[in-house]
Amino acid sequence: MRIANKIIKWHVYVFLYLPLVIMIFFSFNSAKSTSVFEGFSLKWYGELFSSSDTLEALRNTMILAIASAFIATVLGTLAALGIYMVRNKIYKQSMLSVTNIPLMNPDIVTGVSLMLLFVFVGRALGFSQYLNFWTLLIAHVTFNLPYVILNVLPKLNQTDKSLFEAAQDLGAPPPRAFFMVVLPQIVPGIISGAIMAFTLSLDDFVISYYTSSGFQTLPLKIYSMTKKVVKPDMYALSSLIFLVVLVLLLGSNIFQMRAENKTSRVLRKEQKARKKSKEIAV
Amino acid sequence: MNGPLAVAYRVAAKTLCGGRKSAGLWVRAKLAVISAVRGLYRKGECKKMDGMNSSDVVNEQGNGAKNVVELRNITVKFDNDIILDNFSLSIKDKEFVTLLGPSGCGKTTTLRLIAGFLQPDSGEILFDGVDVKRVPAHKRPVNTIFQRYALFPNYNVYDNIAFGLKVERVPKDEIAQRVAEMIELVNLKGFEKRPIQKLSGGQQQRVAIARAAIKRPKVLLLDEPLAALDLKLRKDMQGELKAMQRRLGITFVFVTHDQEEALSMSDTIVVMDNGKIQQTGTPEDIYNEPQNAFVADFIGESNIIDGVMLKDRLVKFHNRKLECVDSGFATNEPVDVVIRPEDVDIVHPDKGLICGTVTSVTFKGVHYEIIIDVDGFKWMVQTTDESKVGDFVGLSIEPDAIHIMKKSEYSGTMGDYSYFSDEMEEISNPDVVLGEAEDEKTD
Amino acid sequence: MKKLTKVFVNSPYVVWSALFVIVPLFIVIYYAFTDANGAFTFDNIVALKDYGHNFRISIGYSLIATIITLIIGYPVAYELSKAPPKTQKIQMMLVMLPMWMNLLIRTYTWMNILDNNGILNKILSLLGLGPVTFLGTPGAVIFGMVYNYLPYMILPIYTVMAKMDDSLLEAARDLGCNGFNVWRRLILPLSIPGVISGITMVFVPSVSTFYISQKLGGGKIMLIGDTIERQMQSNYNYHLGASLSLVLMVIILVSMFIMNRFSDGAGEGGMVA
Numbered sequence: 001m002r003i004a005n006k007i008i009k010w011h012v013y014v015f016l017y018l019p020l021v022i023m024i025f026f027s028f029n030s031a032k033s034t035s036v037f038e039g040f041s042l043k044w045y046g047e048l049f050s051s052s053d054t055l056e057a058l059r060n061t062m063i064l065a066i067a068s069a070f071i072a073t074v075l076g077t078l079a080a081l082g083i084y085m086v087r088n089k090i091y092k093q094s095m096l097s098v099t100n101i102p103l104m105n106p107d108i109v110t111g112v113s114l115m116l117l118f119v120f121v122g123r124a125l126g127f128s129q130y131l132n133f134w135t136l137l138i139a140h141v142t143f144n145l146p147y148v149i150l151n152v153l154p155k156l157n158q159t160d161k162s163l164f165e166a167a168q169d170l171g172a173p174p175p176r177a178f179f180m181v182v183l184p185q186i187v188p189g190i191i192s193g194a195i196m197a198f199t200l201s202l203d204d205f206v207i208s209y210y211t212s213s214g215f216q217t218l219p220l221k222i223y224s225m226t227k228k229v230v231k232p233d234m235y236a237l238s239s240l241i242f243l244v245v246l247v248l249l250l251g252s253n254i255f256q257m258r259a260e261n262k263t264s265r266v267l268r269k270e271q272k273a274r275k276k277s278k279e280i281a282v
Numbered sequence: 283m284n285g286p287l288a289v290a291y292r293v294a295a296k297t298l299c300g301g302r303k304s305a306g307l308w309v310r311a312k313l314a315v316i317s318a319v320r321g322l323y324r325k326g327e328c329k330k331m332d333g334m335n336s337s338d339v340v341n342e343q344g345n346g347a348k349n350v351v352e353l354r355n356i357t358v359k360f361d362n363d364i365i366l367d368n369f370s371l372s373i374k375d376k377e378f379v380t381l382l383g384p385s386g387c388g389k390t391t392t393l394r395l396i397a398g399f400l401q402p403d404s405g406e407i408l409f410d411g412v413d414v415k416r417v418p419a420h421k422r423p424v425n426t427i428f429q430r431y432a433l434f435p436n437y438n439v440y441d442n443i444a445f446g447l448k449v450e451r452v453p454k455d456e457i458a459q460r461v462a463e464m465i466e467l468v469n470l471k472g473f474e475k476r477p478i479q480k481l482s483g484g485q486q487q488r489v490a491i492a493r494a495a496i497k498r499p500k501v502l503l504l505d506e507p508l509a510a511l512d513l514k515l516r517k518d519m520q521g522e523l524k525a526m527q528r529r530l531g532i533t534f535v536f537v538t539h540d541q542e543e544a545l546s547m548s549d550t551i552v553v554m555d556n557g558k559i560q561q562t563g564t565p566e567d568i569y570n571e572p573q574n575a576f577v578a579d580f581i582g583e584s585n586i587i588d589g590v591m592l593k594d595r596l597v598k599f600h601n602r603k604l605e606c607v608d609s610g611f612a613t614n615e616p617v618d619v620v621i622r623p624e625d626v627d628i629v630h631p632d633k634g635l636i637c638g639t640v641t642s643v644t645f646k647g648v649h650y651e652i653i654i655d656v657d658g659f660k661w662m663v664q665t666t667d668e669s670k671v672g673d674f675v676g677l678s679i680e681p682d683a684i685h686i687m688k689k690s691e692y693s694g695t696m697g698d699y700s701y702f703s704d705e706m707e708e709i710s711n712p713d714v715v716l717g718e719a720e721d722e723k724t725d
Numbered sequence: 726m727k728k729l730t731k732v733f734v735n736s737p738y739v740v741w742s743a744l745f746v747i748v749p750l751f752i753v754i755y756y757a758f759t760d761a762n763g764a765f766t767f768d769n770i771v772a773l774k775d776y777g778h779n780f781r782i783s784i785g786y787s788l789i790a791t792i793i794t795l796i797i798g799y800p801v802a803y804e805l806s807k808a809p810p811k812t813q814k815i816q817m818m819l820v821m822l823p824m825w826m827n828l829l830i831r832t833y834t835w836m837n838i839l840d841n842n843g844i845l846n847k848i849l850s851l852l853g854l855g856p857v858t859f860l861g862t863p864g865a866v867i868f869g870m871v872y873n874y875l876p877y878m879i880l881p882i883y884t885v886m887a888k889m890d891d892s893l894l895e896a897a898r899d900l901g902c903n904g905f906n907v908w909r910r911l912i913l914p915l916s917i918p919g920v921i922s923g924i925t926m927v928f929v930p931s932v933s934t935f936y937i938s939q940k941l942g943g944g945k946i947m948l949i950g951d952t953i954e955r956q957m958q959s960n961y962n963y964h965l966g967a968s969l970s971l972v973l974m975v976i977i978l979v980s981m982f983i984m985n986r987f988s989d990g991a992g993e994g995g996m997v998a
Contacts, residue, residue: 035843075737085730098742112953116967
């Protein structure tokens with residue numbers, strides 16, 4: 001039984017990585033083909049950097065990703081704070097459910113619904129163009145928010161409430177107490193949320209497809225390029241994007257693991273001390 | 283403290299000195315007189331330790347009539363649960379006061395009320411006579427030492443201690459000087475730069491104390507600060523805290539469920555249960571003269587038997603009439619009789635006032651703990667003499683070891699040694715849903 | 726915590742989500758039930774009957790893909806949970822890594838591989854087997870779904886299995902269960918929440934995809950996503966597109982409702998980075 005499992009597992013790994021390997025492999029192809037490898041060459045990477053609309057798409061994507069990640073991080077941190085502070089269970093549950101909606105909905109539903117919103121408003125206000133950079137930005141912030149919230153909220157729940165009280169007890173008014181004592185504790189969550197939002201924004205296709213017009217991001221460019229015959233330059237571009245996302249997400253994961261190790265070590269020490277004293281006291 | 287001499291003295295001080303400050307000086311100047319006179323008043327009582335004497339002196343020092351903190355008719359409700367019900371408490375200046383009680387009795391709630399983290403549903407909170415109910419926590423002249431210390435993980439030892447001064451915008455060099463003083467006081471020299479994650483429990487606690495005390499509050503609140511420490515360290519810290527209180531000369535309000543701790547550290551103990559004060563008094567008063575079955579059972583071990591006061595100094599229980607030293611009860615008034623296990627001697631059944639059968643003998647090192655069944659009631663006796671299970675023995679009790687208490691809601695619910703804990707009785711009862719530990723909030 | 730502070734902190738998000746999450750859903754409904762002049766009509770709903778075929782194949786292919794990912798993913802997740810703890814995190818990341826490739830890239834790379842002139846066919850012809858047409862078949866589309874969403878099935882099941890205390894398994898053995906029974910009576914029931922999660926996370930994106938069917942279906946296979954895309958981007962018939970989207974939303978709601986019944990609302994909702 002176990003052997004069968006192991007066989008399946010390794011087949012799955014091969015299966016999962018095949019396209020990735022082929023993509024990277026063929027990105028160095030000296031010929032135009034994506035099925036016959038003729039020689040090693042970096043020319044496709046070179047072409048990328050000289051293609052002006054690729055660079056423009058890249059620039060647009062970066063602007064969009066940074067802007068939407070930033071806005072989503074600020075808004076999302078505030079939202080997580082808000083949910084954390086309220087005692088009312090009904091409010092908490094409904095806000096969490098609302099937060100889950102963009103997560104549970106397939107991209108196409110989010111994209112279409114936002115598009116229709118913009119069309120509706122645009123028509124009502126008499127615009128000729130309904131979709132532009134701003135609608136795209138709004139859409140990206142909207143689907144990024146839940147990820148930020150779901151990264152910050154657990155960190156908030158983990159903070160020791162008595163720290164906030166202790167700061168006030170020592171004379172810091174609540175806002176100051178928050179910035180001096182609570183915020184430093186949730187920063188890891190904020191950062192990982194921001195990184196996640198950034199990578200999601202980089203990678204998004206479907207929602208951008210429906211909410212943008214004229215403002216081209218890399219995924220949109222890739223889409224238009226794949227409508228024609230695919231050349232290895234696509235592979236070069238994709239490999240680069242993959243590398244960036246890989247570095248970002250690996251880095252974020254390692255950072256989180258380090259931070260968690262620190263807190264868990266401290267907590268474990270405390271727990272041991274408390275357990276010991278309880279045992280002896282009884 | 284309220285003896286005629288003290289009262290006269292205070293009146294004189296007030297009229298002669300007018301303002302509070304000068305009265306304080308005047309009072310201090312007269313301390314020697316008072317303690318000397320007190321020595322005369324207290325003839326016959328065994329000389330107490332130095333520590334106890336000076337604490338009496340400290341109490342005298344505070345203007346007894348003025349309470350540094352007072353809670354009046356406080357009611358606190360949480361989701362339809364009444365945590366504190368028409369609760370009133372006075373705390374005198376420069377006292378070491380302990381709020382003692384089981385989990386959920388309301389002692390931590392009381393502390394949080396004073397600190398300002400909780401608003402009462404009704405009642406007043408007075409600091410030196412002024413209602414501070416509306417004053418937010420960060421503006422109150424009290425500081426708290428939290429149960430798990432709440433040290434700021436993003437600051438090191440120095441910055442943690444300096445935090446309160448930084449917030450007050452005290453100039454840097456003054457901060458440096460005062461922090462150095464504090465570090466000296468709590469014996470943490472050399473630890474300034476250490477991150478707090480690398481401190482042991484005892485060290486963390488010292489930082490917590492330094493951090494709070496550096497603000498020179500009138501009242502220091504301590505929420506079970508010793509609970510997380512090893513037993514031996516805890517004993518040491520008890521002494522240190524007591525000494526610190528005396529050195530700093532401020533009021534300590536200490537919360538604990540450990541009655542031994544309370545007895546050894548406090549000037550005054552306030553025993554609480556279910557949101558109500560059961561008894562207030564000095565450790566000796568609480569131990570020797572518990573006012574109801576709860577206090578008797580909570581402090582130390584007690585045998586609490588149902589009895590009837592036949593007349594002054596004569597009580598009947600277990601169908602025997604015994605002499606005691608208490609009076610002031612109505613004839614034939616039902617009462618609770620309290621006898622400490624260490625006050626009972628095991629003797630030959632002919633010589634005993636009461637007789638019973640030994641059901642268990644446990645060697646505890648210091649003494650034997652013997653459970654004796656007398657007419658179905660399980661007595662606990664602590665003695666250095668061994669007995670054997672099944673022996674029929676007699677119990678001998680001195681009259682002044684028998685303490686009579688009025689009946690209360692607690693009568694009949696405790697004092698019998700068939701089980702040591704309430705939990706054991708509840709375990710087999712399907713109607714009682716045990717499980718999650720009570721929310722700390724409601725303590 | 727003052728009431729005013731709470732209101733200040735909460736309102737930006739409440740306003741944003743109301744405007745950009747809740748309202749758009751209502752606008753979809755609005756468009757679905759109106760015509761070009763804004764008048765109320767059922768025309769768009771009636772027109773849906775022409776798309777019955779598309780709905781059927783969307784749901785059908787997604788279900789098949791879901792089942793396949795379950796069959797493949799469950800043993801893999803189990804293997805993963807039995808691996809030494811140090812390697813588990815790394816292996817998990819290995820499984821997730823391909824997900825960090827862009828969906829478009831993943832899909833069209835397979836398109837290239839499966840093409841008549843693609844690598845796979847080249848290998849097959851070397852082996853003497855004639856060129857097989859992969860693209861344009863339902864199999865290719867289902868394959869694309871499986872490829873793209875397999876990790877989403879593995880991850881939740883693995884998470885649930887990894888949380889299982891070893892001592893539970895020991896207790897089962899101690900009480901007399903052999904290997905198979907340990908699985909059947911203990912692991913299987915406890916892994917159900919993960920399975921439910923996985924099914925949801927595969928079915929929902931599969932049923933709503935249009936890119937996979939576009940690229941691997943060779944233009945011959947139109948799933949719901951494709952029909953919506955055509956109405957919104959080519960025909961500019963927003964009303965029909967809206968009603969199609971509405972049906973899609975209903976399908977998803979229904980499937981989630983069914984899944985919830987199975988798991989008693991034990992859904993995780995947590996973050997999968």
